[in-house]
Amino acid sequence: MSLELDRRLADVGTRFRIFPQPRFLQKADGSGPLFAEPEQVIVSVEPAAMRPGPGDDRMFVIDAIGKMPYNNFFRPPYRGAARPPVQPGGDGHFDHLDPASREFSAATMYATVRRVLDIWEDYFGRTIQWHFESDFDRLELIPLIEWNNAQSGYGFLEFGFGRSPNGTTDHTRPFCENFDVLAHELGHSIIFAEVGVPASPLDEGIDYGGMHESAGDLVAIVASLHFHSVVDHLLEATKGNLLTVNGLDRVGELSDSREIRVALNPLRMSDVGDEPHDRSLPLTGAVFDTMVEVFQHDLVAKKLITDDLRVRSTNLPGSVHDLTEIQAQFTSSYTGNEAAFKESLLRARDYLGRLLAVTWSDISPDFLTYHGMLRAILRADREITGGDNAQIIRECFAWREIAPVPTSMLLRPRTLTSCGLAAAERAPAPHGRGHAIPSPRSDGSALPAGRS
Structure with a gap:
């Protein structure tokens, strides 16, 4: 079970650092950030199996340049311009990245989605196969598009930024660093994969x-x-x-x-x-x-x-x-x-x-x-x-x-009437071969056929 998950991964997985909650959240007394420093997490993919991006055999990050949000007419895979993929450190891990860098944001998106998937596959006790597996083998993660919204869709997650009080884009609040929002959106993918969707148009x-x-x-x-x-x-x-x-x-x-x-x-x-x-x-x-x-x-x-x-x-x-x-x-x-x-x-x-x-x-x-x-x-x-x-x-x-x-x-x-049993009780017993229908006792149980 999940209490053992981190112990199993400690010596074999790849290290990242992510913020447990948005870094802009303040302590109740206003003395500073609630979570001032990112926390180390270890994902199930071994450093030797990690790909630049970061990425692995289930998902990958592509930091798109000038991309518009996906819609009904514009869907994955993304084939446009993109920034260079984030590289691991010399030891194969990604916990060296500066939290103030764009690379950290991209790595955070991957690490969060991978970590949440690891946790829930541990609870399911098996691999959760993507609901889009008939078209794509990997989930596309796009971390920082110029958009004050975020969305999940068929084969992708793409995130922009929060909004300032006047409604403009607030670049200090990237959704890709919000653990809860990413986990929530992956939750939709888990339900699509494990539960499916209603089949009847009448539903x-x-x-x-x-x-x-x-x-x-x-x-x-x-x-x-x-x-x-x-x-x-x-x-x-x-x-x-x-x-x-x-x-x-x-x-x-x-x-x-x-x-x-x-x-x-x-x-x-x-x-x-x-x-x-x-x-x-x-x-x-x-x-x-x-x-x-x-x-x-x-x-x-x-x-x-x-x-x-x-x-x-x-x-x-x-x-x-x-x-x-x-x-x-x-x-x-x-x-x-x-x-x-x-x-x-x-x-x-x-x-x-x-x-x-x-x-x-x-x-x-x-x-x-x-x-x-x-x-x-x-x-x-x-x-x-x-x-x-x-x-x-x-x-x-x-x-x-x-x-x-x-x-x-x-x-x-x-x-008994709605079940048709009362009518059957009043029917005469059949002649010849066969059995009489039992009559109910006053306590509701049936007497053996032929007895009164």
């Missing part, structure tokens, strides 16, 4: 669209928890009380105040409409809540917190006094037990990663519903834990109002 795909956006966010959340700096910052800020607003729930931040998604949200299905990003929020929230509950149950099992504290923090009491008291108790429990809290969080992270991989391998895109997703998640939990977390999952999804729609055939009762 409106309302829940399918919400699932897609939710999956992108969840891919990013789980992957971001593979940075020790992110995990340490998260636990230090919350003392393990993950239902407080924290860094993890701000997926794909574009600035200190603007967010693309919120995993920790209060939304239920009755609060959202059909727009995919909006509709994704209850599903993301239910899955995130499940991870938090698994984390806190593990803390209880290790006697690091009491079950009473777990219940009160989960239910989120409404008074400021309650919230203050809950945080104080978490702080007391966390102090001196930091390593044990971190171990529990990493275990919950890996459980969630495996749970999602098994679920996404199981579901059909055709007429997909959130209730069908819930049943697939329960099946996945039975495969992974024997069903140990089934009640946690049911409660988290029930609170989000994820259930069969009122008109679902699943909710229709079936009587």
Whole structure:
């Protein structure tokens, strides 16, 4: 599982440095950048198998010159002018690059996508084949085009820059250095590859669209928890009380105040409409809540917190006094037990990663519903834990109002009459060879034929 991933790669993979979160994010007290220095990551490709770009047999970077964004009439492969590919250092690694250089941005895009793919292939337990494999063998990564947007598409990811407050391009905020945004977009590719797309033109795909956006966010959340700096910052800020607003729930931040998604949200299905990003929020929230509950149950099992504290923090009491008291108790429990809290969080992270991989391998895109997703998640939990977390999952999804729609055939009762059994009971027994139809007892069971 993923706890072993970095140990396996330490001596064989290629080193890069990337920022866990955008470098422009500031500490809460305004004293400086939240993540001032890039963090080393090791990807699964050996230095001898790396190609300039950077690139490998699954993906490659091409730093295009003067390129317009791809559209319905202009698609990969890119054959225009490009800057020279980024070269590794003398030792075959790319961790020597200056964070202020364009080469660092290009290498960051590759390293992020490769790292996220490594993480999720580890959870799937196999190679994730590209959904565009019939046309391309490698994913094309274009890091820095003059565009204040970013997009993923059939065989490519291309990223521009953020926007300044007046709407112009802000070259200090390249999207290709935003780990969450890249991970989210790769999440879409994973869903296309593993789940597919609806086949029927009659399928409106309302829940399918919400699932897609939710999956992108969840891919990013789980992957971001593979940075020790992110995990340490998260636990230090919350003392393990993950239902407080924290860094993890701000997926794909574009600035200190603007967010693309919120995993920790209060939304239920009755609060959202059909727009995919909006509709994704209850599903993301239910899955995130499940991870938090698994984390806190593990803390209880290790006697690091009491079950009473777990219940009160989960239910989120409404008074400021309650919230203050809950945080104080978490702080007391966390102090001196930091390593044990971190171990529990990493275990919950890996459980969630495996749970999602098994679920996404199981579901059909055709007429997909959130209730069908819930049943697939329960099946996945039975495969992974024997069903140990089934009640946690049911409660988290029930609170989000994820259930069969009122008109679902699943909710229709079936009587003996509707099954045709009452009419059969009144029919005379056939003559000659054959058997009489059993008559029901008063308790609903059947008597053997021929007895009264």
